[in-house]
Amino acid sequence: MPLLAGTLRIDFSHQFGEQPLTLNSLKYESAETLSVSRFSYLISQPALQKEDGSWQELPGQYAFINASTRRTSFTLTKVPPGTYKSFRFSLGVPKKENHGDPAQYSADHPLNPNLNNLHWDWTGGYIFLALEGQFRTSQKRLNGFVYHLANDQNLSRVQLAANFRIKNKTALALSFDLKKLLTQPRALSFEKDGNSTHSHPGDAISSALVANLKSVFSVRGVSYPPDEVPLAAVTPLFLPKNYTPFPLKMSRRFPMPLLPRDNPLLTQRVALGKKLFHDKSLSKDGTISCATCHHEDKAFTDGLKFSKGINDQEGDKNSMPLFNLAWKSSFFWDGRAKSLRDQVLQPIQDHREMASDLKIVVAQLQKDELRAFENAFGPGPVTEEKIALALENFLLTLTSYDSKFDRAMSGKAKLSEAEQRGMELFFTEYEPRSQQYGADCFHCHGGSFFSDHQFHNNGLKPSLFDTGLMKVTGKETDRGKFSTPSLRNIALTAPYMHDGRFQTLEEVIRHYNEGIHRTSTLDPNLAKHPKGGIALSGKDQAALISFLKSLTDKKYGAKERNSQKTQAPLRR
Incomplete structure (x- = not known):
């Protein structure tokens, strides 16, 4: 009887010389003193060398390694048992996969762009390795560096001698020395x-x-770990006896989202969530709902610098748009909510927003909406959890993917000359060394969503009281970092930034062109620019804005235009 295939787990440790790598620590010495804020890479084409010198290929297996999230291991499966003397792999992605359709991969696949943030969607191809950070110049000034290794000719094969056997479970520990890189x-x-x-x-x-x-x-070593406890299966919560799956519509260019397996999209649940979203009884005095601060005709924003709650109480943040949330993993400008079901209950209770007591809300919905809840969740009382799950279900269905730009990419529309020039600027880096003088927007706002869904310090003059992600993590290295919003529908979502400080797109472009405020946590993709800015001409700034306006989804833009047409004419 042949032996069953085993597994080989690869564990990476990241070093800088003799020191373990610590992100955002300005202490490493190379040609300059430097810190690393981002370090991630892709692995492909694994193979094991047998004792007779032949190679056992393990096709179709990939890995995404990311120091920021401590994603430093991956497991090779279906490994034939035996004794091996070398391990081989490629850093990067082979040509076929590099130029294939990235939307084909499941949400947890290493090559899913929404997972790895290493794909240049509109220009094609993966970044094989991303290394970013800051360094101290000879004039003792902090500057940024951005090294992105990509393109087919840079696929790099690595071979390491290592004697090990595969019987059931084997682990191979490897080290990556950034100083040597x-x-x-x-x-x-x-x-x-x-x-x-x-x-x-x-x-x-x-x-x-x-x-x-x-x-x-x-190679640091080989080990043979004991069997691991399998993960428990996920069971859907409160699944009713009769239900209809909700068909999520999205662009074929979008990667697959990682939807919550315990809260499947159901037509009955989405309908309830939509009703709750517009229900003013969720607020303390019955005057506002979620929709009060998230208007559909403004791509689910409200047009105010700071949103207002009951009694016109003003908050301290600009209302965020609500679309393509199924691809996000943290919510609010500071990322304090890790799921939509957590996020949706916070405004209901916030004293500056809806100021409600959830027990009172539950009692009211038990009286008014019990049948709708039972249709969505089966028999049982209304609960806080069910309110959150229904709202989460509805919000996950809000998508945006049908702009003029999308239609142009599909050959169904044509960008104007100004829009085309703006697109070129948007997706071109600012790298004078290579004679590239673009606007460098795509690093944080690239991909199908025009956002990397990460947190960045984008050079705004900081506030002592509004520290962004730092408020959540407590880390000084996160000071001034805020969630990167999508630029889809940007023409509808003014004012801009987390605090609504810019009223127009012209002000936004001027900020990135010449108004960057430098601090120790400034994103490297901005810190690498000259102190005086990137010096886009007035014509190029206007072209960039033309392109940004082409990102308006017609289902939102049409509503905005119709609402403007029905307004009463101004009396003069």
Whole structure:
């Protein structure tokens, strides 16, 4: 009887010389003193060398490694039992997959762009390795660096000698030394060689990185861990006897979302969530609902600098748009909610917003909406949890993917000359070393969603009291970082930024062009720019705005135009 296939777990540790890598710590010495804020990469084409020298390929298996989230392990499956003497893999993605459709992958697949944030969706191809951070110049000034290794010619094969056997479960511990990536055999200086690369053909920095990758990996050891306890199966919560699955509509360009398995999309549940979203009885005095601060004709924002709650109490944040939330994993400007079901209950209770007592809300809905709740959740009383699940269900169905830009990408529309120029600027980096003078927008606002769904310090003059992500994590390195909103429907969602400080898109572009405020947590993609800004001409700034306006979804834009048409004419 043949032996069953085993598994091989690969565990990476990240070092800088003799020191373990700590993100956002300005202490590492190479050509300059530097810190690392982002370090992630893709692994493909794993293979094991047998004792006779032949290779056992393990096709179709990939890994995404990310130091920021401590995602440092992956497991190879269906590994034939036996004794092996080498492990081989590629850093990057093979040509076929690199230019394939990224929307084909499941939500938890390493090549899903929404998971790895390593795909240039509209220009094609994956970033194989992303290394970003800050360094101290010879003038003792902090500057940013952004090294993105990509493109087919930079796919790098690594082979490591390691004696191990596969019987059931085996673990191989590897080390990645970032100091060697920057120094051996080809030393790189951010100040002298350049502080950014996007791997254009013939680029000297990417060539040096590929050469140095041969020396960065080493084997730390082999182990044979005991059987692990399997994860418990997820059971849907409160599934009614009769239900209709809700068909989520999305663009074929969108990657698959990771929907909550315990709260499947049901037509009855979505309908209840929509009703609750517009229900003013959820507020203390019955005057406002969720929809009060999230108007559909404004892409679910409200047009105010700060949203207002009961008794016209003003909050301290600009209302965020509500679409394509199924692809997000944290909510609010500071990311304090890790799920929509957690997020939706907070405004109901906040004294500046709806100011309600959830016990009173539950009692009222028990009296008014019990039948709707039983249709959505089966027999049983109304509860806080069911309110949250219904609202989550509804919000997950709100999507946006049908703008002029989307239609142009599908050959169903044509961008104007100004929009086309704006698109070129948007998706082109600012890298004078390579004769690239774009607006560099795509780093934080790239991909199908025009957002990386991460947190960045985008150079706004900071407030002592509004610290952003730092308020949640307590880390000084997160000061001034806020959630990156989607630029879809941006023409409808003024005013802009977390505090609504900019009234127009012209002000926003001017900020990025010349108004960046430099701090120690400024995002490297902005910190790498010259102190005086990127000097876009007035014509190019206008073109960039034209492109941004092409991102308006017609289902929201049409509502806005219709509402404007029905307004009474001004009396003069």
